[in-house]
Amino acid sequence: MFRAAESARPADQRLFDDPYAAAFLDGKLKFGARLARDRFGQRLVCHYIDRNWPGSRPSVVIRTKLIDDAVTAALDNGAEQLAILGAGYDTRGMRLEAAAPIQVFELDQPATQDRKKSRVIDLDGRLPANIEYVPFDLLEEGVGVPLERAGFHSGVRSVYIWEGVLSYLTPKAVDQTLAWVARSGASGSRIVFSYVDISLLESNEAGAPEPPWSARVAKVGEPFRFGIDHRKMEEFLGDRGLRLLWDLSTAEALERYPVPGGEAAPAFYRVAEAEVRPGR
Numbered sequence: 001m002f003r004a005a006e007s008a009r010p011a012d013q014r015l016f017d018d019p020y021a022a023a024f025l026d027g028k029l030k031f032g033a034r035l036a037r038d039r040f041g042q043r044l045v046c047h048y049i050d051r052n053w054p055g056s057r058p059s060v061v062i063r064t065k066l067i068d069d070a071v072t073a074a075l076d077n078g079a080e081q082l083a084i085l086g087a088g089y090d091t092r093g094m095r096l097e098a099a100a101p102i103q104v105f106e107l108d109q110p111a112t113q114d115r116k117k118s119r120v121i122d123l124d125g126r127l128p129a130n131i132e133y134v135p136f137d138l139l140e141e142g143v144g145v146p147l148e149r150a151g152f153h154s155g156v157r158s159v160y161i162w163e164g165v166l167s168y169l170t171p172k173a174v175d176q177t178l179a180w181v182a183r184s185g186a187s188g189s190r191i192v193f194s195y196v197d198i199s200l201l202e203s204n205e206a207g208a209p210e211p212p213w214s215a216r217v218a219k220v221g222e223p224f225r226f227g228i229d230h231r232k233m234e235e236f237l238g239d240r241g242l243r244l245l246w247d248l249s250t251a252e253a254l255e256r257y258p259v260p261g262g263e264a265a266p267a268f269y270r271v272a273e274a275e276v277r278p279g280r
């Protein structure tokens with residue numbers, strides 16, 4: 001919904017255009033995306049979202065743009081394949097020009113993936129030739145086996161996207177995934193991921209009232225349960241064979257990517273990029 005609303009903004013103002021985002025919506029959300037296509041409707045829809053989910057929309061819009069740019073730069077610099085872990089309704093394999101000539105692997109739970117595929121077929125009449133859809137459950141089997149079975153090549157310069165997923169995983173699943181990235185990607189491979197800062201989870205545990213965003217995700221049965229201390233990110237990644245390139249909160253990135261309502265983007269929601277260390 002957030003990406004559909006951003007894509008409906010005028011071409012010279014929006015941070016990106018995701019022409020598929022609205023096609024994944026039903027019911028009230030579909031209606032909202034349609035409403036957002038005119039200027040008054042756009043303001044109304046964003047106002048409604050921002051009142052009910054303060055900070056989430058600009059944060060997701062900013063994180064989308066940060067990741068779009070990082071992935072484009074990595075592909076332009078010679079990465080040969082792209083793996084999107086927990087892809088959900090990520091459409092970068094279809095909408096980023098740099099992704100068109102390369103093999104893209106989308107991993108997700110089968111139900112989400114089936115729904116996504118059927119909406120893409122409704123819109124385009126077919127599935128994109130450059131995308132391999134890989135059904136998997138990260139908590140059951142990890143990413144390596146299903147990806148390699150689907151034709152992912154280890155030892156090749158690769159890009160991995162892990163957006164909006166870490167916060168819902170166990171520490172073990174996070175460690176196993178990062179260890180696999182460090183092992184499978186040639187040196188110089190990149191991973192770009194979003195995460196919540198540990199301070200958010202600690203303050204919730206200490207009894208501080210949950211910010212509305214945490215309360216909302218908990219209410220739909222997907223509470224934030226994993227966070228990283230951004231002050232120790234370099235060490236966290238170093239221990240897992242990766243080198244930190246940059247790490248920004250969506251609030252800090254607002255300066256680079258201004259979005260209406262962006263002042264509410266929280267400091268706890270962050271995006272980072274790392275590379276596989278040379279010589280591994």
Ligand SMILES: C[S@@+](CC[C@H](N)C(=O)[O-])C[C@H]1O[C@@H](n2cnc3c(N)ncnc32)[C@H](O)[C@@H]1O
Binds near residue numbers: 088138
């Ligand atoms: C909040 S969505 C983010 C989707 C997408 N990356 C984005 O940023 O729009 C989380 C995604 O992680 C996937 N996911 C969560 N737990 C998973 C698991 N155990 N195995 C596989 N995928 C999982 C969900 O199916 C969903 O698509």
